[in-house]
Amino acid sequence: MTTDVVIVGAGGMGREMFGVIRLLDAHAVGAQPWRVLGFVDDYPTEENVARVRRLGVPFLGPTRWLADGPAGLTVALGVGHPRLRRETDRALARYGLPAATVVHPAAEIGPDCVFGEGLFAAGGARVTTNVVLGRQVHLNQNCTVGHDSVLGDHVSVNPLAAVSGYCRLDDGVMVGTTAAVLPGLRVGRDAVVGAGACVTRDVPAGTVVTGVPARPVAPGSAADARPVVVPAHGRQDEVDHPA
Numbered sequence: 001m002t003t004d005v006v007i008v009g010a011g012g013m014g015r016e017m018f019g020v021i022r023l024l025d026a027h028a029v030g031a032q033p034w035r036v037l038g039f040v041d042d043y044p045t046e047e048n049v050a051r052v053r054r055l056g057v058p059f060l061g062p063t064r065w066l067a068d069g070p071a072g073l074t075v076a077l078g079v080g081h082p083r084l085r086r087e088t089d090r091a092l093a094r095y096g097l098p099a100a101t102v103v104h105p106a107a108e109i110g111p112d113c114v115f116g117e118g119l120f121a122a123g124g125a126r127v128t129t130n131v132v133l134g135r136q137v138h139l140n141q142n143c144t145v146g147h148d149s150v151l152g153d154h155v156s157v158n159p160l161a162a163v164s165g166y167c168r169l170d171d172g173v174m175v176g177t178t179a180a181v182l183p184g185l186r187v188g189r190d191a192v193v194g195a196g197a198c199v200t201r202d203v204p205a206g207t208v209v210t211g212v213p214a215r216p217v218a219p220g221s222a223a224d225a226r227p228v229v230v231p232a233h234g235r236q237d238e239v240d241h242p243a
């Protein structure tokens, strides 16, 4: 049996997922091989379609391609921005396809960790022990998630970020690259921790924090804090986020 995958999102995140799936296939000796049928995207840029083709796989068209895809298909949701990923995930529910769990061979998920459908863990991502990860969580290169932490649905932990033990990241949180969240803190729904920030206090829902120690930025001053509006059949161009 082969796992047939279609990657949703021709942007950087989707193409990084492709690289990991290709590695998984190379490691699938005696196990189930993976086959990427191609990419779908409702609002691809010409550049991204060209980049997909340079990977040697087809660009299949908009997400409605999934309605008539072959039986047994799984979907890898390669949308980096948490809120956009949530909306795309909801829009894809109409197709009733299972989400692929894509864990790089050099990622580490420790004992008694549980995760929801669609987990993506890039190379070097480390989840230690007794951690709960929600649906469609993305753990990017070399990030760490400490013991007893709970991450909600559609959370992204970006490259080299460190989430300490006993933390709680609510649904849709993004922890920026190289940021740290100190032990036991809670980051509220859809909050953004800016790159390089050190979170020393709980972060309220919907807040963007930056700096060391992390402090909220002035309301409306951060693009990532703006709501993401996704059309019924796909995603808008505003965010084509690599992770």
Ligand SMILES: CC(C)(COP(=O)(O)OP(=O)(O)OC[C@H]1O[C@@H](n2cnc3c(N)ncnc32)[C@H](O)[C@@H]1OP(=O)(O)O)[C@@H](O)C(=O)NCCC(=O)NCCS
Residues within 6 Å of the ligand: 140, 158, 159, 175, 176, 177, 192, 193, 194, 195, 196, 197, 208, 209, 210, 211, 221, 222, 223, 224, 225, 242, 243
């Ligand atoms: C914090 C963040 C959400 C702000 O986004 P934004 O509103 O688009 O930010 P802008 O680029 O318009 O910058 C606004 C101001 O905040 C500053 N700023 C931006 N990000 C900052 C950060 N992480 N720490 C400190 N200051 C930051 C800018 O220097 C700028 O200051 P100025 O007005 O004095 O020139 C974003 O910069 C960030 O850190 N995102 C994380 C992204 C990430 O991890 N990507 C990894 C992809 S793999």
